[in-house]
Amino acid sequence: MRTVRRFGRTGRFDYLTMLGKVGLADIEADSTYMNEATGPKRGARLLFDGQIDSNTDARTLEAHVAALERHLGVGMQVMEDAMCNWQKSPNRYLPFRG
DSSP, rough: OTTTTTOHHHHHHHHHHHHHHHTSSSOOOOOOGGGGOOOOHHHHHHHHHHTTOOOOOOOHHHHHHHHHHHOOOOHHHHHHHHHHHHHSSSSSOOOOOO
């Protein structure tokens, strides 16, 4: 997917997980790919450290997210979407519709 022009981390992640959701490919995210993330990384830092701009590295955040996902059993795409959307408005609930 790196060769697709104008597809960044989010585009690749969302496109591939959508292929899995609609049954066109047997694909399920096994990680949130936090290393290249911005929104999900900020959300994970807020969730686990209490501040968006903490210095916790991506590998540590990914381990925390994986442990939480194993407990919740919702899948990595849900985790990635939830953290990304929550960090945009952590003090006010804004429903995600797509």
